[in-house]
Amino acid sequence: MEGERRASPERSSGLPARGADGESPGGGGPLLRSRGSSALLQVDVLDLDEDEDDLEVFSKDASLMDMNSFSPMMPTSPLSMINQVKFEDEPDLKDLFITVDEPESHVTTIETFITYRIITKTSRGEFDSSDFEVRRRYQDFLWLKGKLEEAHPTLIIPPLPEKFIVRGMVERFNDDFIETRRKALQKFLNRIADHPTLTFNEDFKIFLTVQAWELSSHKKQGPGLLSKMGQTVRAVALSMRGVKSRPQQFMEMNDFIEIFSQKINLIDKISQRIYKEERDYFDEMREYGPIHILWSASEDDLADTLSGVASCIDTCCKATEKRMSGLSEALLPVVHEYVLYSEILMGVMKRRDQIQAELDSKVEALTYKKADADLLTEEIGKLEDKVECANNALKADWERWKQNMQNDIKSAFADMAEENIHYYEQCLATWESFLTSQTDLHSEETSEDKP
Numbered sequence: 001m002e003g004e005r006r007a008s009p010e011r012s013s014g015l016p017a018r019g020a021d022g023e024s025p026g027g028g029g030p031l032l033r034s035r036g037s038s039a040l041l042q043v044d045v046l047d048l049d050e051d052e053d054d055l056e057v058f059s060k061d062a063s064l065m066d067m068n069s070f071s072p073m074m075p076t077s078p079l080s081m082i083n084q085v086k087f088e089d090e091p092d093l094k095d096l097f098i099t100v101d102e103p104e105s106h107v108t109t110i111e112t113f114i115t116y117r118i119i120t121k122t123s124r125g126e127f128d129s130s131d132f133e134v135r136r137r138y139q140d141f142l143w144l145k146g147k148l149e150e151a152h153p154t155l156i157i158p159p160l161p162e163k164f165i166v167r168g169m170v171e172r173f174n175d176d177f178i179e180t181r182r183k184a185l186q187k188f189l190n191r192i193a194d195h196p197t198l199t200f201n202e203d204f205k206i207f208l209t210v211q212a213w214e215l216s217s218h219k220k221q222g223p224g225l226l227s228k229m230g231q232t233v234r235a236v237a238l239s240m241r242g243v244k245s246r247p248q249q250f251m252e253m254n255d256f257i258e259i260f261s262q263k264i265n266l267i268d269k270i271s272q273r274i275y276k277e278e279r280d281y282f283d284e285m286r287e288y289g290p291i292h293i294l295w296s297a298s299e300d301d302l303a304d305t306l307s308g309v310a311s312c313i314d315t316c317c318k319a320t321e322k323r324m325s326g327l328s329e330a331l332l333p334v335v336h337e338y339v340l341y342s343e344i345l346m347g348v349m350k351r352r353d354q355i356q357a358e359l360d361s362k363v364e365a366l367t368y369k370k371a372d373a374d375l376l377t378e379e380i381g382k383l384e385d386k387v388e389c390a391n392n393a394l395k396a397d398w399e400r401w402k403q404n405m406q407n408d409i410k411s412a413f414a415d416m417a418e419e420n421i422h423y424y425e426q427c428l429a430t431w432e433s434f435l436t437s438q439t440d441l442h443s444e445e446t447s448e449d450k451p
Helices: 138-151 175-194 202-209 212-220 225-241 248-285 288-298 303-367 373-449
Strands: 004-006 084-086 096-107 112-122 131-137
Touching (some): 112 138, 112 175, 131 202, 131 212, 175 303
Antiparallel strands (some): 096 112
């Protein structure tokens, strides 16, 4: 997708291919060499003043690096690593189109749920057809997200919308909630389709193509309950143990994520507050139009003037309603999506640390000769490859995510600013036109009164 193609490993080692000068194929610099905190991470990407009202647009300093992914289901030797190579001179070609629509409510004796129709159109050869139509419920999306995280633990998987509404007592299955979720689910699938690695995931293909009963059988495959519980206990143990020496580059990433999370949550709260105040202003303003119409009926001398005021108020009400629609459909979903992304990033860093913690525990066991040295040496070699591959995948996906984040938020705020300018220009022109007409009318009346 978007100029990204899969290619076979160029070297027997299976590590990311480099040019003669030691740089990655995409020209983004060595994948394993630290770029320094100023180049990789800019913690002031979201810069808010202390008064919480001065929101600055994101910086543009981000580069797109090549993508490598690691699957724990694959052998851990370097020979099994698959490189993603970017061909800079080729045009962007989109060959997978996904639409989520037609939500349907299903009521059973046990539960009530919504399914969505998913239409997929593609020209890829690995698909059996060019058109697919299936129905999926929210739990199916959760399954897909879990499978992607399992196969690509250090790639940044797009977030799903929350399962339940937290703010207020909103009906779970009202039209607004269903439509908001539909848009978020479509965004989720299209972000996966546009990802250079996730788009070729086999579970993603299954999700898009098989019917509901076939998907149920796929869900039953994989590790059993006891195996999953063992993996969970192991992950918790590694998390508690922590890592001894996290590389500086990932320490900077972690610092960035913490600051980003704080600031994007603050922006989300401010945006929600602005929308609520705008809604209150709109509800109050639209009552004034009818009041002035009634008033004009009882004041013959001021009838035209009062009717003109009512007309201006009505025009401004329509403009305000349009602006609120833009705020709720364009800005708020983008900001909230990146609130969810901040949680995803924390999970990715946690999984990366777990992989490194596993390596650290084996190295410690070898140091104190707690087990067979030859066996530990072999396991350490595999884990070193695993850590290196996971780190490369995260660093490459980090650059890609940061570039998308900056573009998305910059575009959302720029579009909102443009909408606000148009709104104020329209309201100003409406009232100026009315005042001009009243001034001309007053001048005519004054001239008629003169002898």
